[in-house]
Amino acid sequence: xxxxxxxxxxxxxxxxxxxxxxxxxxxxxxxxxxxxxxxxxxxxxxxxxxxxxxxxxxxxxxxxxxxxxxxxxxxxxxxxxxxxxxxxxxxxxxxxxxxxxxxxxxxxxxxxxxxxxxxxxxxxxxxxxxxxxxxxxxxxxxxxxxxxxxxxxxxxxxxxxxxxxxxxxxxxxxxxxxxxxxxxxxxxxxxxxxxxxxxxxxxxxxxxxxxxxxxxxxxxxxxxxxxxxxxxxxxxxxxxx
Numbered sequence: 001x002x003x004x005x006x007x008x009x010x011x012x013x014x015x016x017x018x019x020x021x022x023x024x025x026x027x028x029x030x031x032x033x034x035x036x037x038x039x040x041x042x043x044x045x046x047x048x049x050x051x052x053x054x055x056x057x058x059x060x061x062x063x064x065x066x067x068x069x070x071x072x073x074x075x076x077x078x079x080x081x082x083x084x085x086x087x088x089x090x091x092x093x094x095x096x097x098x099x100x101x102x103x104x105x106x107x108x109x110x111x112x113x114x115x116x117x118x119x120x121x122x123x124x125x126x127x128x129x130x131x132x133x134x135x136x137x138x139x140x141x142x143x144x145x146x147x148x149x150x151x152x153x154x155x156x157x158x159x160x161x162x163x164x165x166x167x168x169x170x171x172x173x174x175x176x177x178x179x180x181x182x183x184x185x186x187x188x189x190x191x192x193x194x195x196x197x198x199x200x201x202x203x204x205x206x207x208x209x210x211x212x213x214x215x216x217x218x219x220x221x222x223x224x225x226x227x228x229x230x231x232x233x234x235x236x237x238x239x240x241x
Contacts, residue, residue, distance in 0.1 A: 060135065060182055061080065061132075061178075061180060061181030061182035061183075062080055062129050062130065062131055062140070062143075062178065062181035062182075063079070063080060063081045063115050063130040063131065063132065063181060064077070064078060064079040064080060064081065064083070064091065064129070064130040064181075065077070065078050065080075065127070065128070065129050065130070065174070066091075066092065066095055066126075066128045066129075066130075067125060067126070067127055067128075067163065068095060068096070068099070068100070068125070068126045068128060069124055069125055069126070069160060070100065070124050070125075070126070072096045072100060074092065075125065075160065075163045075164060075167075076163060076167060076170055076171070076174075077092070078171070078174060080178075080180055080181030081181070091130065094112065094117075095117065095126075095128050098110050098117065099117060099119055099126055099128055100126070104121070108120060108137075108141065109137050111133070112130075113133075114132070114133060115130045115131060115132055115133060116130070116131055116132075116133055116137070117129070117130060118130075118131050118137050118140040118141060118144070119144075120141060120144050120145065120148075122148055123159070123160070124160060125160050125163075127144045127147070127148065129143075129144060143183055146177070146183075146186060146188070147173070147174065147177060147178075149188055150173050150177060150188050150191050150192065151163075151170060151173060153188055153192055154169065154173060154192055154195065155169075169195070172195055172198070173191060173192075173195060176191045176194055176195060177191055
């Protein structure tokens with residue numbers, strides 16, 4: 001007897017698995033309505049990478065540094081980031097209101113939103129640095145101490161009066177160590193050597209019969225004049241009267 005004819009359902013089940021897999025692979029998925037895939041813009045990714053790098057670089061430098069006495073007198077202030085005059089005044093008011101009343105055992109870090117105050121006190125002088133919120137506070141404290149050591153090496157036991165009467169020398173040391181708020185020279189001896197060479201160059205440019213050495217003596221202490229190789233009140237070349 002002839003076998004009964006197979007039903008269409010049985011024929012569909014007898015198809016090989018490989019053939020049904022090929023057909024399923026050929027089917028293309030259509031995106032759902034309302035969601036159209038957008039091509040990746042290369043310029044946007046480059047812009048994002050550049051923004052991340054600039055933000056990381058900005059987190060490695062200071063925004064500003066302020067040297068303030070216990071009485072609230074500003075002995076030195078330098079802003080490495082762009083601030084308006086009103087913003088600078090507000091920052092100085094915040095420093096006087098937040099930092100000066102603090103006790104010695106309190107934390108040396110005060111968060112102020114986009115930046116934070118990191119300070120150290122030496123005798124009667126506060127060294128306050130405005131650092132980005134992402135920057136490591138311990139690194140800022142070490143950088144402040146390095147700057148103080150450079151000042152102490154130049155002025156030979158620096159005091160507040162040295163900063164008052166020799167502000168330009170303090171700024172020279174600051175700019176020799178920090179460029180745009182970032183530490184570029186951490187060797188104290190190299191910094192002091194560059195300052196001394198700049199002063200010697202100014203003295204060598206003195207023309208015969210012209211008293212330009214007084215420009216260096218203005219505001220210099222006796223210790224500074226001895227370090228430059230001149231006697232107090234001397235005019236002219238090194239060691240000469």
